[in-house]
Amino acid sequence: MLSTKSAELNTCYDNAVKTEPAAAGKVTVLFTVEKKTGKISNVTADPARTTAPQSLVTCVVTAINGLVLNPGDQRDRQCNVRIRFRSARSSRGCTAAARAASGMTSV
Numbered sequence: 001m002l003s004t005k006s007a008e009l010n011t012c013y014d015n016a017v018k019t020e021p022a023a024a025g026k027v028t029v030l031f032t033v034e035k036k037t038g039k040i041s042n043v044t045a046d047p048a049r050t051t052a053p054q055s056l057v058t059c060v061v062t063a064i065n066g067l068v069l070n071p072g073d074q075r076d077r078q079c080n081v082r083i084r085f086r087s088a089r090s091s092r093g094c095t096a097a098a099r100a101a102s103g104m105t106s107v
Contacts, residue, residue, distance in 0.1 A: 002081065005063050012059035013085050016052075024087040025052035027060045030080045038072035040064060052085055 002009065016023040028049035032042040043065040045057045052060075060083060 002064075002083070005067065008063045009060060009083065012056055012063060015059065016056040016085075019055065020053050022087050023053050023056060024085055025056070026050060026082055026084050027052045027057050028080055028082045029061060029064055030078070031064065033069055033073055033077045033079055035075050035077075036072040038069035040067040040069070046080065049082065056085060 013023070026049065028046040030042075030044050030046050031040045033040055043061050045061055050057055064081075
């Protein structure tokens with residue numbers, strides 16, 4: 001799912017680093033996958049499990065909002081995904097695990 005947004009997520013990180021060179025941390029995003037359509041809606045960041053700068057969090061939420069999973073599901077489903085961004089000193093942008101969306105779970 002997030003693989004379609006990897007360039008946009010990396011742009012979010014690149015923009016955050018321009019104002020905060022050591023920008024890093026996790027963004028845990030909560031959302032609903034709508035039944036039948038698969039549209040992702042009600043996207044919010046979980047402040048208790050998010051450590052990245054607010055500018056990065058806002059950009060990530062915007063990037064994920066409106067994605068569509070194909071096919072949809074049998075019912076509306078609450079999910080979350082955690083994306084880890086690393087400091088430019090350790091590596092560039094979001095981790096490979098985030099790009100592969102391996103952190104997505106249903107709640």
